[in-house]
Amino acid sequence: MIPAFNTSPSTQTQPRWSWPQVTTIVVTCLFVSFQLIVSVHKFYNMEATTMDLGAFEQEMWNISHGNWWAFSSVFQAPAVSIDGFLWIYPIAYGFRFLGGAVFLFTLQSTATAISAWGIYRAARLHGLSEWQAAVVSMAFLLYPAIIGGSQFDFHPDFIALPFLIWAYVAYQAESKILSYILFLCAALSKNVAIISIGAFGFGLILWQHRIRDGLITLGGSLLFFFAEMDWIIPQYFDGGMTQHNKHLYAYLGHGYIGMLAGIVTHFSLVAHHLSHEGSYFIWILGPVLGLSLLGAASTPAMLSLLFLNALSLFPNQRYLTSQYQVILAGWLFLALIEALARFKNRRSRLLFGISLTTMILETSFLSVNILPLLSVTHPRTWTATQQANRHLSRNSVIWTQNRLGPWLYRYDLLGVDRQVALGLATGTLPELWHEAGSNHVTTDIVAAQPTTPYLADVLAHALHSGYHVSFHQGPLFIVSGMRHFRIPPQAPFAAGWQPRTRSWDIPIWTQKILLGHLNWNTQSLQVSQRTRGMIFAPIAVAFTPGLYHIAVTVHSPRPTESVVLGKIIAGRYTADIMSGMPHDTLTIDVRHHENLAIALWTSGHQNFSLSGLTISQ
Structure with a gap:
């Protein structure tokens, strides 16, 4: 007689890790390793920018040396007011003692991995099978904003992303206190995350009829947003970039209340603006086949950032591969998971279509923008930059190109020759001279060939004022002097690419x-x-x-x-x-x-x- 085996779950040993989980982990590790390699390569290849990485490096360096009220000379604003990034304080010490920019890139990649696993857990909580959850997680990694938003620089959006996703997971698992704590951590990472959290609370009320939870989330986020943006930052952190952010939506009204009211009172203007952004909506929603619009509480959170970026006058906020889409991507896939939970019979077909579109889009982006650049190196510029650092005085006013600033972050008075948006310039030479407070401070203009026509004209003015070439090696050179001279205005287009004068020189x-x-x-x-x-x-x-x-x-x-x-x-x-x-x-x-x-x-x-x-x- 053959004995019967008991196959009940209570007595049979279950594997600790399933194949879908192992596959998700392996793919995630491969992706974030590639993400880290791309970031580090572009950093050492002089392709990172001062207006993101360089500014954070300067602030973190100052904070880790005891200046907790660090002021960014690049953006002419204190550290916290740029993004509402309060996590900059503990991260600053990691930056100083654990590898500098490479530490920041590693942190960014680790946050991406944690986010991908959070997407997997959210999918499982909504009833998707293990393989379906794995496919959604991998599609999230292949969404172009993830690799595109991290390819050059460090952005707080990647710090906020895992907090938001795991706050959502905690809420779905009925761990509400933990969820609120994680939402708060996300709010301390990036100020725009607060807007999406409030919209998520609105979604809880409207879609899931969880009135109490929705009111707590919505009300808490509104209170925190206005406390941070209208009191804490203006009172204690000078609010430099707050005014810049308001300027991007100034056509709607004055102040945050005015901008919100302007969406209603100037609806025709809003409709006209959005009518020209159809391609942006297609690029964002196309890879997920538009299914995120059929989600639940996450859909308003996703739409809040989608419309926030679309309404901005800053065109960079509408690039699919920019950091402005990173937090949006998190909510996009959480809303996608909610939508897929409704399509039980067609779920596999929909996932196949989503995987195919994201893979084609990611492959195209990598083929055009990432892989060709990995084969290009500029070792002469990197070596010359290290040598140039030895010729610069700690107290000098340093004015440089956007791509050289990440290697000059230890200088307190650092500025770049490019604008940000709408004519709002970064730290200009006159502003840096004013901060120096003395006419006897050396000014060093550090640049590498080729320069913009604007920087070339500034260099010509400097030479006419008695400056001289104090260092040159390979494509890099330093023009030094002590006199202040007339700085030509920048043209109001192409981010100040050329001067706005009737005559200009290009040495x-x-x-x-x-x-x-x-x-x-x-x-x-x-x-x-x-x-x-x-x-x-x-x-x-x-x-x-x-x-x-x-x-x-x-x-x-x-x-x-x-x-x-x-x-x-x-x-x-x-x-x-x-x-x-x-x-x-x-x-x-x-x-x-x-x-x-x-x-x-x-x-x-x-x-x-x-x-x-x-x-x-």
Whole structure:
């Protein structure tokens, strides 16, 4: 007689980890490892930015050295007022003692992994099978905002994300106290998270009819938001970036109450603005087939950030691969899980479609924006930056490019040559000079070829005021001096790419040289005979309607001979560079707004040197 085996769950040993769980963990580890590699590579490849990573580095460095009221000279605002990021205080000490920027990237990747596992747990709580939950978690990782939002810099959005997701998981598991604590932690990570938490409370009231829980969440988030934005930050942290954030929605009204009222009172204006953002909504909702709109309490939270970004006047907030979509992505997938819980019979087909769309989108993004850059390195710039640090004084005013600032964060007076949005500039040289409080402080302008036309013009003004090139190695150089000089205004478009004056100079040595040899003593470019082609990489310039003159200063060893040395090229316009002329000019008549690439070409007929390019109207 064959004995019967008892297969009841009470007596049979259950595996600790199932295959779907193991698969989720393995895929998550592979993804976050790749995420970390991309961030670290771009950091050492000089592709991180001062206006995100560099500003946080500067603040964390100051905080970890006892200056808890650290002021960001980059954004002209205290640390906390930039994002409402109170977790910056404990993280600052990790930054100082545990590896600097690499620690921040590791923290960001760890937060991504914790978030992915939270998505898996949320899916299981809503009745999805283990494999279905694993597919949702992996689709979340493949959502382009996750890798796109972390590819260059460090953002508090990734710190808020796991708190929000696990607060949701705790609430669904009926651990309400833990849920409120985690929501508070998320609110301390990023101020926009507070808006989504309040919208989640509204969803609890409207969709799940949990009136008490919804009122606590909604009321608590509103109180915390106005206490932070209208009292704590303005009172104790100067509120610099608070005014900047308000400016992005100023067309709706004044102040936060005015902006909320403006959505109703200026509804036609809002509708007109949103009507031009159809592609943004498609990019956000398309990968999940729009199913997140059919969710429950998470849908209002998702929509609150979707409309917040869409209503902003800052175009970067509508890039699918920007950090502004990271918290939105968390709510998007939580709402997706709620929607999938309703489609029991069609769930597998829907998940297949979601997986396919996210995989195609992620593959396209990686192929175009991530993988090609991983094969490109700039070791000369990185090495030169390390050497340049030794030539800078701790008390100097440092003004640099957006991509060099992450390596110059230890200086208190650090600014960059780019704007943020709507003409709101970062720390400009006059502001940094004012903070220095003395006319006897050295100013060092640190840059690497190629510079923007605006920075090139600033460098030309500095040289005319008595500044000199104090260091150069590879593509990097430092222009130093002590005098204050007139700073040209920035153009109100393309983030201050070029000056807003009728005449501006571009020293040749500020650009990426393709042919010739730079003579730093004379600050000129020596072009040899029998070399043909483009002398430097084309310079993009935006022209408004008007008559323009593009002049180049030429020094020829045989000025009496009339030989065509090359050409000045501006889009479809060209003019000869002649050996007998000290200045050759290309005149163009622009009838409408045009973006033209300016370049110089050498014929190889004779040796000559170039010292400058001038654009005048």
